[in-house]
Amino acid sequence: MILETAVLNVKPGLTEAFEHNFSKASAIISGMQGYIRHELNRCLEDDHQYILLVEWETLEDHTIGFRQSVEYQEWKALLHHFYDPFPIVQHYVKAEG
Template identity: 40%
Template sequence: MVVEHAELTVEEGREEEFQEAFGKAREVLAEADGFRWAELLRCAERPRVFLLLVGWESVEAHTVGFRQSERFGRWRSLVGPFFAAPPAVEHFRELGPRFSG
């Protein structure tokens, strides 16, 4: 499994509206083959910045399976209008089980 790490910068004053739209966009993500889970976090120091973490079965499940499907167009039409800059996206491989104290 890999984790997509996407830093999303939202236009000033549209943060709450973006969060609402993301609720619908999350449903589109959940329909994708290879999708495992998604989490959206908001930066405490930079409130216009959100961190989207998405678990995928593989990099290809995201970059080919999702990105080249009609679902990506639907997802982007829901959240894309809020972006102040293109998202910065990287993929990380899990090295072991999650630690919880």
């Protein structure tokens, strides 16, 4: 299992529209091959910052299967214009021990 993380800084004044669009985008990502689950959490200290956590079966399910898909273009159109700066996406695996 791979955990994708992204800190999302939404432009001030757009959080309500972002959350609305994210609910639409959730249907897109949840239908992708290798998708396990995701969650979006809003920061308490900075109300226009979110953290997105997505679990994938493999790294390639995200980096190739999702990001190179037609569905990703719809995801991008729904969400990418909300971010400033654009998020850095990182991937994690469970540590041994």
